[in-house]
Amino acid sequence: MLKGKKIVIGITGSIAAYKMPLLIRLLVKEEAEIQVIMTPSARDFVTPLTLATLSQRPVLIDGFDSDNGHWNSHVELGRWADVMLIAPASANSLAKMASGIADNFLLTVYLAAKCPVFIAPAMDLDMFHHKTTQSNIETLHSFGNKIIAPKEGELASGLCGAGRLEEPEEILLILKRFFEKKKS
Numbered sequence: 148m149l150k151g152k153k154i155v156i157g158i159t160g161s162i163a164a165y166k167m168p169l170l171i172r173l174l175v176k177e178e179a180e181i182q183v184i185m186t187p188s189a190r191d192f193v194t195p196l197t198l199a200t201l202s203q204r205p206v207l208i209d210g211f212d213s214d215n216g217h218w219n220s221h222v223e224l225g226r227w228a229d230v231m232l233i234a235p236a237s238a239n240s241l242a243k244m245a246s247g248i249a250d251n252f253l254l255t256v257y258l259a260a261k262c263p264v265f266i267a268p269a270m271d272l273d274m275f276h277h278k279t280t281q282s283n284i285e286t287l288h289s290f291g292n293k294i295i296a297p298k299e300g301e302l303a304s305g306l307c308g309a310g311r312l313e314e315p316e317e318i319l320l321i322l323k324r325f326f327e328k329k330k331s
């Protein structure tokens with residue numbers, strides 16, 4: 148079902164980024180083509196080397212290399228993808244996406260994307276329940292983005308509540324169901 152599907156995966160600065168290598172591995176096993184983009188902050192949570200190795204492609208973080216002028220086209224990538232998945236989506240990136248701020252490469256690709264976009268928020272429960280975060284998620288949903296709601300459970304902070312990134316196996320199923328539905 149996912150064979151040959153082009154998936155841009157955007158990773159932001161959330162502790163839940165540790166789950167993404169597993170999801171990428173599952174997607175690659177299904178023969179999907181993966182392009183990972185990270186926010187600069189996401190590098191603190193999972194290494195580009197791990198993600199590049201598992202996705203079999205260099206990870207993109209910056210829009211251009213100031214040493215040699217090489218630049219990555221956010222427009223081309225936005226058009227290349229069959230689907231874009233932003234997971235985990237931090238409260239900060241959700242706020243920027245909801246208001247059209249594009250001050251890093253991942254956000255420029257999001258704004259330029261022509262394909263369906265799945266967004267999986269992940270954060271501590273109080274950040275998640277904050278009115279601003281809830282309003283940003285509603286706004287993003289109203290734009291046609293598909294929200295993968297975070298789960299309730301134990302959080303990295305030790306607290307318990309909503310904010311856990313959906314499990315990789317479940318995100319895989321969501322993407323499979325999406326392409327199945329598209330086909331029929």
Ligand SMILES: Cc1cc2nc3c(=O)[nH]c(=O)nc-3n(C[C@H](O)[C@H](O)[C@H](O)COP(=O)(O)O)c2cc1C
Pocket residue numbers: 158159160161162163186187188189236237238239240241269270271274
């Ligand atoms: C240990 C640690 C864990 C964090 N986890 C989260 C998280 O799960 N969700 C979130 O929204 N922010 C989290 N943050 C805060 C973000 O990393 C911070 O807001 C950052 O600026 C996000 O940048 P980005 O959206 O550009 O990736 C965490 C910060 C630290 C230090």
